Amino acid sequence: MDGVDDPGAPRGNAVPRWREDFPVRWDDDNYMTRRELAKFLTLGSGLLASASLLVAFIGLTRQPPAAPVRRIAGVGGLAPGESLEFRYPTDDDPCIVVRDASGRFDAYSQVCTHLSCAVVHEPALRALACPCHKGLFATADGRPLAGPPTRRLPRIVLDRRGDDLFAIGIEV
Numbered sequence: 240m241d242g243v244d245d246p247g248a249p250r251g252n253a254v255p256r257w258r259e260d261f262p263v264r265w266d267d268d269n270y271m272t273r274r275e276l277a278k279f280l281t282l283g284s285g286l287l288a289s290a291s292l293l294v295a296f297i298g299l300t301r302q303p304p305a306a307p308v309r310r311i312a313g314v315g316g317l318a319p320g321e322s323l324e325f326r327y328p329t330d331d332d333p334c335i336v337v338r339d340a341s342g343r344f345d346a347y348s349q350v351c352t353h354l355s356c357a358v359v360h361e362p363a364l365r366a367l368a369c370p371c372h373k374g375l376f377a378t379a380d381g382r383p384l385a386g387p388p389t390r391r392l393p394r395i396v397l398d399r400r401g402d403d404l405f406a407i408g409i410e411v
């Protein structure tokens with residue numbers, strides 16, 4: 240462009256005309272304004288609150304898995320005063336069912352609520368005894384009677400169907 244005068248070209252130390260029209264410096268352009276920061280924080284907080292509400296909603300509406308139904312034994316296979324060990328709800332969960340003198344059945348988790356040793360039936364005491372630290376639980380309701388345990392044994396809910404006894408749930 241020989242001979243043509245560029246109107247935007249600097250003359251000497253003069254500031255180019257385009258800089259007068261666009262006075263933003265690139266260094267300053269990388270900074271966030273207070274308004275942008277406030278917007279970002281508000282949106283971020285809103286998203287976090289929404290996510291928390293969603294997680295709470297899912298937790299409240301989710302149904303626990305249904306307890307399985309498992310046959311324990313035939314009613315005639317357990318005489319009054321006897322007990323029988325079984326597994327419920329999985330093969331890794333030892334339980335015990337006790338038939339008292341009146342013929343009533345009570346079943347509990349066999350895991351001691353103190354330090355998880357297996358309790359055994361003591362017919363003479365009408366109790367389930369823990370050999371580890373001499374803990375004792377009532378066979379009638381699973382409450383602790385002696386020793387260090389302070390919590391009752393989880394009860395296995397039973398259902399008698401004809402001549403068979405079934406485990407149908409757990410009451411913790």
Ligand code: FES
Nearest residue numbers: 351353354369374
């Ligand atoms: S583990 Fe049963 S009394 Fe301690």
